Amino acid sequence: MARSQLLAYPFRIFFMLTAAFAAVAIGAWLGMLGGAVAAPAGIPSLWWHAHEMLYGMVPAAVAGFLLTAMANWTGAAPPTGRWLLVLVLVWLAGRLAMAAHGWLPPLVVAVVDLAFLPSLAVVALRTLLRHGNRRNLPLPVVLLVFAIGNLLMHLAFLGYAPGLARTGELMALNLTAVLMAVIGGRITPAFTANWLRRQGRDPAGIRQDPRLDRAALLALVAVLIGDLFVAGGRVAAVLALVAAVLHGLRVLGWQGWRARGDALMWILHLGYAWIPLALLLKGLAPLTTAVTATTWIHALGVGAIGTLILGVMTRVAVAHTARGLALRPGGRWIYALITVAALARIGSATGGGAAWLHLAGAAWIAAFALFLVAYAPVLNAPRADGQPG
Helix, strand or coil: CCCCCCCCCCHHHHHHHHHHHHHHHHHHHHHHHHHCCCCCCCHHHHHHHHHHHHHHHHHHHHHHHHHHHHHHHCCCCCHHHHHHEEEHHHHHHHHHHHHEEECHHHHHHHHHHHHHHHHHHHHHHHHHHHCCCCCCCCCHHHHHHHHHHHHHHHHCCCCCCHHHHHHHHHHHHHHHHHHHHHHHHHHHHHHHHHHHCCCCCCCCCCCCCCHHHHHHHHHHHHHHHHHHHHHCCCCCCHHHHHHHHHHHHHHHHHCHHHHHCCCCHHHHHHHHHHHHHHHCCCCCCCCCCCCCCCCCHHHHHHHHHHHHHHHHHHHHHHCCCCCCCCCCCCCHHHHHHHHHHHHHHHHHHHHHHHHHHHHHHHHHHHHHHHHHHHHHHCCCCCCCCCCCC
């Protein structure tokens, strides 16, 4: 029997866990809405759903990508074997604790669930400092701020201030947008230019403007701060609209239409394009009744987060196992399903009703389940070139 490769590199196990949890958690939430599954005691099902997507699924995906990318950035060996298993178990303990909320004391649940993000931040910080990679030091800082948002949600669950749950949700959404803007802003134009070169085409015209990049990131930070102090007001709306314009300009500058022949490329552009769209919807919500207050959350959560997670996982899984940059069979269906999920979830938030919500949930579950079917054999197999990892 072949030896499992899941602990041979961080992306392997964490991508598997991300996909499995994404499908199971949404299935559980739909069951809660229909009364077939009991919600964890002491937490409204909506807040459990928001927490587990933002502080459960997203950190697993971030861990898989970040721990893998840092090895490339620094030349350091990534955590593998028992040390990687420790991180995995810390993450799993948090998910089990949240499912057992009400059976376990809420304070115990909070302590267990809060452990993962600081642990990941410490691993990242030590690696970056040890190898002198100061350019990426803001990333562990973002992870620590992420952990503060998680703490706010747990304080709400503990009964200290129910309104903190909303603040924690907004912090996670905005911080995830920051991470996507940083990482997506690096890899998407670079991968697009490299793809064009491999096709024998001139990548001239694909723009990476450092001033625009800084302004776009600062605008997202301003949106985050605005949500902490003036959420839902006109000031927050203006900040979101400014950020939408800046990120829209980034997308246009990367000229994704030139790589439309490669699904592994255009999915990154599509995923990033959901960010300015979500910011646009966020900015318009306080200004017009035509846009509901929660529509932007689903554009960002299902559209941007769901699409970019699947886009990155499908690419990294083949690239880092030396299987070339080719989409696995069923890959286009994965991308189609997550797009259906995003559009249907927005439809459900704008008056589409329960049918649209269930369509969104079913498409989301199918997308991540199909990723498991298509990519588990790759993630659990040795590299095609025989090298370690």
